[in-house]
Amino acid sequence: MDKNNFAKTPPMGWNSYDYYDTCVNEAQVKANADYMAAHLKNFGWEYVVVDIQWYANGAGSMRDRFQYIPFDDLEMDRYGRLQPAPARFPSSAGGRGFGPLAEYVHSLGLKFGIHIMRGIPRRAAQEHCPVLGTDTTANLVADPSSVCPWNPDMYGVYDTQEGQAYYDSLLSMYAQWGVDFIKCDDICDSRLYRELPFNGWAETRMLHRAIEKCGRPIVLSLSPGPAHIDRAWEYADCANMWRITDDFWDKWELLKAMFWRCELWQDHVKKGCFPDCDMLPLGYLGKGFGEERFTNFTKEEQKTMMTLWCMFRSPLMVGAELTRMDEWTLSLLTNTDLLALLKESCHGVQLVRTQEYAVWKSRDEESASLYVALFNLGEEEAEISVKLADLDEKLSAFPTHRLFDLWDKTETQTTSPVISAAVPAHGVKAYKIQD
Amino acid sequence: MDKNNFAKTPPMGWNSYDYYDTCVNEAQVKANADYMAAHLKNFGWEYVVVDIQWYANGAGSMRDRFQYIPFDDLEMDRYGRLQPAPARFPSSAGGRGFGPLAEYVHSLGLKFGIHIMRGIPRRAAQEHCPVLGTDTTANLVADPSSVCPWNPDMYGVYDTQEGQAYYDSLLSMYAQWGVDFIKCDDICDSRLYRELPFNGWAETRMLHRAIEKCGRPIVLSLSPGPAHIDRAWEYADCANMWRITDDFWDKWELLKAMFWRCELWQDHVKKGCFPDCDMLPLGYLGKGFGEERFTNFTKEEQKTMMTLWCMFRSPLMVGAELTRMDEWTLSLLTNTDLLALLKESCHGVQLVRTQEYAVWKSRDEESASLYVALFNLGEEEAEISVKLADLDEKLSAFPTHRLFDLWDKTETQTTSPVISAAVPAHGVKAYKIQD
C-alpha cells in the first residue's frame, strides 16, 4: 500500500465542526451526506467527516463553561477505544460503532471520515483497560505527561511496541467500521511542547504504520496547525494532509495571512501530500458555538478564498450546513472551471506577493492550460497586472490570447503582453489563458 | 501570622529522599527521628521530613521501569486528599493520617514535615470527588492541561475560589495532623511550562493563603529548582525556602555550580526567606534507588559543601540514613563553630569568584564577629588569599589578629594585612577573625 495513492488529488468533502461544534448527531450527518450525494458528488465532493467528541455523552451540556467538559462521561469499549455516543448515534448500538453510518454514507457513493484526538483516553489509563491483542494495559502505554493543552480527553501513547499495539487495535476497528478518512488532532503542532520533545511526532508515525497494517486505504489528516515547515518531509512520509494554519474562520485577517502560509508551503504540494488550509467557512456556520450566522466573508472574499485554495491545491472541506445551502454558496462549490485546478496534473505557484496584492499561476501539465489569479489584498480597488512573459516564456511568442474569466465565465481576446485587471478590495480576478 | 516568623533561621533537619527514594516507612522515619533527638537536636537539627509518595501503595514495586508508577493505587480520602499508605504507615489506620507519627516526632522535641506534589490527584478528578466544604467536585477544580513532567499523580488546581477551597481543605487536614513543614514539589520551576503560563505561580500563592487560614505555623518549602531569580520577591512573599538548583547529588560539578547559584541569590537571604541549596548528600545514600553507597564526595568536598551552605545560610537537610551515622559525618553536622553562621544576625556575601577559587565573608551583627572562607574550586592545591581591608575597612587599623580555623579548631596570630592559606583541591579554609 502506498499512502500517496489514497488521495491523489486534494480531498473534497464536508466537516461537521464549523456548524455543529462537538454536537452533531446521526440524523444531521445523514442529512448532509444526502445533500452532498444529490448536489455535490458530481463535482468531486466525497468525504463526510464527523468532527470532534462524537464519543462524549455530555458534549455541549456545559457550553458556557467548557467546550470540552473535563473528566466527563466518554463512551468507550473495554479495550479503551472510544465509541460513538449512543444517544447521538443510535445506529452504533450493540457495539457496531460507526459501521452502520459508514455503510449509509458508502451507499450514497461517498466516503466516511472521523475526527480523533491523538492518544489513549485518560479514563482508559486510570481504569487499566487491557490493550487488545496484548498482555499490557492502558496505564502502561499512556504517557502521563503528554497532554493536549486544550482538550482533556487523552494521554499521548508511548512509542513502544505496546503503544503501537494500541494504535493497531484502533485502526483495525476503524477499518472494520469502514472509515475512509481520519483527521487526527493535537498531533501536527502543540503550543504546549514547542520547546520540549513533542510525542506527536512519534505518534504520527505510529498512526501511519497502523494504517498500513489495517489494510484499508484510510486517508490521514493532521491537525492543528501551523505545521512546522522543517518537518515537511516527515508529514509527507506519513500523512496525506497537514494543517498549515491554526483554526481558520471567516475573518479577513486570517484569509490574508493564508497567502503567506501558501507561499511557504507551495513547493510541498504533491500527489498524496497536501498542505491543508483548513475548512471553508461558507454558508451557515456556528450553531454549536452559540453564534449561528451566515459566513462573515463578503462575496469577493469568498471568491478569493476558493481561488487560493484551488490554485494552491489545498484540500477542500466545506464547513457550511449543507441542508441550508443557498444559490450563491452552491455556485462556489460547483465552479468546475475553478475546481479543474485540483487535478493531479496541475501545479500552482506564487509569482509575487506584497502587502497589497498577490499573483499566482498554475499550469495543467496534461492539457497544457495556463491559469493566472490576480488577488487584491488591499483595502481599495486596484489595477493588478502581470506580464505574459512572467507566466510562460513561450506565451509571449504568440501575439493573440483569449482570457477566460473563471468566475464571470466571460472570454476576452487580447494582444497585450500584459494581463491587467481592476480588482475589487479583498477580491480576485482569475483567468484561464488560451492561445 | 507572619510567615517570616515560622523559621527565622534556615531550617535544619533530615529528609528521607536521598536514602529511601519513594519507599520510606514509619519505623524508618521513627528510627531517624530517634537518632536526631539523641545526637543532633542539641545542635539545632529539628525537622523530620517524609519525602515523596508516602501515599502510593505500590511505591517502589516497579522500580526498574518507573520511579513513579503511573495510574497506580494512591491512598485517598473521599475528599480527594491523599493519605499515608497504610501498609507503610500503620499508625495512619482509621483515618488518622500522619497525626500519630507527627505526635511521636513532637514527643521527641522535634518537628514533622511532609512532601507534597502541587495540585489535586488525577484519580480524584476522574472520580469527581467532592471538595470538602463546597458544592463543587474535583473534576471542576483540576486543570487537565496542568501536569508535572516527571510525576503522574496530580493535576494543577485552577486559581479560583473553588480551587482555593481544595487547598484550604488540605491544609486544614495537615494542621490537624500536626504537620510543621511542607515541601511542595513541581511548583518552583517546571521544564514543561517554561514558555507558556505555569500554574505553579498561582498555586504558590494559594498554598500560602491556605497556610495562613489553617492557623498553624507551617513552614513552606518550594521545589524543584532552579528557582527563577526574576520571581524572587514572590517566593519571599509566600514561602520560607525555595530551591535554587535542580536535584543536588554527590557530584563535584554540581557542587562547583552551586557557587554560581549562591552568588546569584546571596542578596535574597533574609529572615524567614531562604534560597535553598537542597539536601546534603552525606553519609549513607541511595538505597531506594538501588545504588546504596557512602557519599561520593571526598572529605574536602564535604567541608566545602558544609561551609558554603552555612556561609550562604541555606537550609540544611541531611540526606544520610541517620541510623548508619559514622564519626566523620557526625562531626560535620555538629561543628558548632560553623553552624553559628546560620544565626539570624549573620549575613554572608561573596567577595570574589573565578573558575579557580571563591572567597566569602560573613559578619555576625550581634557579636561583631567576622568570618572568611577561602574555597579552592580548581584541580590543584592553591594558595588563596584575601586582604583584610577587603573584609572590613576597620580591620586593617588593628595590627594583630587571631585566626580561628573553623574546621581544624586551631588558632593563629598574625600581623599580616592579608589572610592567605594553601587550600587543597576542591577544599576550603574557613576562619573566624578575632582582634
Add this chain to the structure above:
Amino acid sequence: MDKNNFAKTPPMGWNSYDYYDTCVNEAQVKANADYMAAHLKNFGWEYVVVDIQWYANGAGSMRDRFQYIPFDDLEMDRYGRLQPAPARFPSSAGGRGFGPLAEYVHSLGLKFGIHIMRGIPRRAAQEHCPVLGTDTTANLVADPSSVCPWNPDMYGVYDTQEGQAYYDSLLSMYAQWGVDFIKCDDICDSRLYRELPFNGWAETRMLHRAIEKCGRPIVLSLSPGPAHIDRAWEYADCANMWRITDDFWDKWELLKAMFWRCELWQDHVKKGCFPDCDMLPLGYLGKGFGEERFTNFTKEEQKTMMTLWCMFRSPLMVGAELTRMDEWTLSLLTNTDLLALLKESCHGVQLVRTQEYAVWKSRDEESASLYVALFNLGEEEAEISVKLADLDEKLSAFPTHRLFDLWDKTETQTTSPVISAAVPAHGVKAYKIQD
C-alpha cells in the same frame, strides 16, 4: 580604593540630556551648576553631568534625520581619545579637555560628571591611532563586530592587555581633567547582543580596573537598562549605579512599570551599589529634541515618582533645565523629610504590589524611624491601608502613634492598628511613623 566608598548614598545631581539632547554647551552647563550651587547643594545635590556627544562637532545639525550623525566629525586627540567639541566648550581649547569646566564646577563645591560611550572611536580604528603608553594601535584593540545598535561612534574594545591599556589611558585623562562621575552607555544592556556574547560585560570590568588604577574616586554609572538581574553581582562588583530601565520619560505607563522594576531589584540596593531608575523628568524638558515642554507628569505623579525613587534609594538625577526652575519643582527637590530616606542607614522594601496599588516601607536603622508609602496605581481615588503589624511587629505593642505626612507636613495621632488613607489616582501618601 574601595569603589563602594565613592558614593555611599545614592548620587544626586543634574544631567543635561532630558533638556539639551546632544547639544548642551559650556555656558549652559555652568548656568545649571550655578543654580545647583545656589539652591540645591544644601539639600545634597552635587553632580553636574554632561551627557552624550559632547565630542561631536556636528551634534544636532541633522536632527530631522539623525540623533547621532553617522561618521561625522568627532573631536579626538592623537591617541584616539574623544575631546570636547571646541565650539561648544571653548575652555577645552589647547588640549585642556574638560579640565577647566570641572575646575569651575569644583569651585562651586560640586562634582563634575561626563557621559561616555563604551569602546573606542571608529575613526580611531580606521586611522590606526596609537594607544597611549603602548606599541599598539587602535585598529588592533577595536572589536569590529562589537557595535552599539543606536549610536555610530564607537567599537567595543577587546578584553586584552592592549584593550585595558586604552581604557587606562582614557581614565588617566579623565582623572587629570578632574572628572568625578562617568555614565557609560551601551554597556549595561544591548538589544543587539542579547543572545550572543556581549562584549559590554568584559568592558565593565575593564572600566572598573582603569578607575582603580587612575587613583581618583570616579563614580561609575552604567546604561542603558534594563540591567540583567542575573548579573546583579557583577554590576555591584564593578559599578556604583546601573540602570534598571530603558530610557525613562514623563509617561505614566513607564512610571507604573517602575514599581515592578523596583520590586525586582530592591534587595540589591547597598552601600556604593545603586540600581538606577533613571533621570527625573521634572520641570522644563525636551528642547534639544524639538519638543520643549513642562513635564507631562501630573503633580500627583511627580510626588509618586519622588517617593518611589527615595524609598527605593535610586540615584536622583534631575532632567529639568535648572535655570527655568519653578516653585513647585523646587519644592520636590528640597523636601528634606523625603530626602532623608536616601541615608545610608535607611533600607526600603516593598510590602505588597498589585495592578491597583503598592505599599513600601523603609526603616532608618540609625534613628529607628519607620516610613510607609501608600501608592495608588489605579485610575480612581482609592482607600489604601496597611496594618501596623505588617510594618513592624513591635509597633502594634504601642497603642498610640503619630503619623507625619512627608508631603503635606501635617501630623496626626492615631490609635488604630491600621494606617489608611484616601489616595488620589496615580498618587501617594507617605508617612513617617513616630511613637
Add this chain to the structure above:
Amino acid sequence: MDKNNFAKTPPMGWNSYDYYDTCVNEAQVKANADYMAAHLKNFGWEYVVVDIQWYANGAGSMRDRFQYIPFDDLEMDRYGRLQPAPARFPSSAGGRGFGPLAEYVHSLGLKFGIHIMRGIPRRAAQEHCPVLGTDTTANLVADPSSVCPWNPDMYGVYDTQEGQAYYDSLLSMYAQWGVDFIKCDDICDSRLYRELPFNGWAETRMLHRAIEKCGRPIVLSLSPGPAHIDRAWEYADCANMWRITDDFWDKWELLKAMFWRCELWQDHVKKGCFPDCDMLPLGYLGKGFGEERFTNFTKEEQKTMMTLWCMFRSPLMVGAELTRMDEWTLSLLTNTDLLALLKESCHGVQLVRTQEYAVWKSRDEESASLYVALFNLGEEEAEISVKLADLDEKLSAFPTHRLFDLWDKTETQTTSPVISAAVPAHGVKAYKIQD
C-alpha cells in the same frame, strides 16, 4: 530578464577559497582556469570564482592573528567600490578591475565569478565617498549598526533609493568587467542578527534589482548558511543558489549532517533555484590556512558526497587546487553517468533516512531513466535495500531489470523485486535502473 534562465542547471565550477583562503592571485586563478578548460570543461565545469578579499592589500600578512585584518588597506575607487589588490592582480592596473582577468577566462570558454561581502566598505563610509550617479555620500547609505560578525570590511546598506543606487553602481561596474557570477557573503544567515531584524534580507532584494538593471545575466549565490527554510520563497525569487549549510569541510560529521539538510530542502530545487551544499573539499586543500593537505575524506566518503550533491542537484564547486589534480579526484569530477543527474529534467527525492542509512531516487523525465542511491551512514558495512515498488509503481510490473552501477560501471541483471547491496561504512551504491 528572468534570473531562472541564468543557470538552468546547478552551476559547476572552481572556487579559490578551500585552497587559497584570502590569498589567491591572478597567475593562480589563470592556472586553475587553464586546467579547467583543458580537462573539465567538456564535462560541464565552467565557473572560475575568486573568493573573499581580493581587494585586501594586506590579505594573509597577519594570518596568525587574523583571517581578515581589521581596518587594513582595502583597494577602493573614489566611489567606494572595492577593486582588485593590484599587487596580486596586476592586470587590474589603470582602473580596469577584473576586466582583463574575466576576458582571459572568457577566452577559454569559461565564466568568471567573484565573491563579495554584503554592503559598502567601512572605509568608504568614514571617508564620505560619493555614491556614483547620486548627490549622496557613503556615510549616508551605510547602516552603522549592520555589521558582519566575522569580517570587518563592510557596513550593511540602508534599503533606500540611495542605498539601491550604490548597489546599482556596483553591478554596473561588475557587468562592465564581465562578471558572470557573484557569491555574496554575510547575507543568507547571520549569527549576529538571528533575533533582531537582519538587513541582509533587504539587501538580497537590492542585489537582485541591481542585477536586473545591469543587463548582464549574473548568477547570484548567497552565503553563508544555513539558509532559513521559512524564507525559501524569497531566496528563490531573488537568487540562483543559497547555502543550506555553514562552511562545509572534509569532516564526516558535516557530510552526514548534509543528509538532513538535503531532506529539508529537496522540494525547493528548481530551474534557476539551487539550494547549495557548499564547495567540494576534494584533492589538495588548505594551503592559505596553513594546513595544506589532501582531503581528509576517504574514497568512500568522496563518492557519497558526489552522489548526494548530484542526486540533490546542488551546485558543484570544487575546492581542490586544480593544478595538483590526481587521477582519482579527476575521476570523481568526470563521472558522466553521475553528472547526468544534474540535468534540468532530473528530480531527486529522499525515500528514507535514519541514523544508519538513507535512500534517494531520481527520475529523468526526459529519458524516463530511474536512479537509486543506497547510502550507508553507519560505522559498519551494511546490507541496504529498497523495493522496486517504492521507486516506481510501474517498475514492479516488469520481471527483469538491469542495474548499472554508476561508480563501478558494471551492469547486473535481476528479477528480484528488491534492490539490495552490501555498502561499506560511509559509502554508497548508486544505480541507473533499466528495463
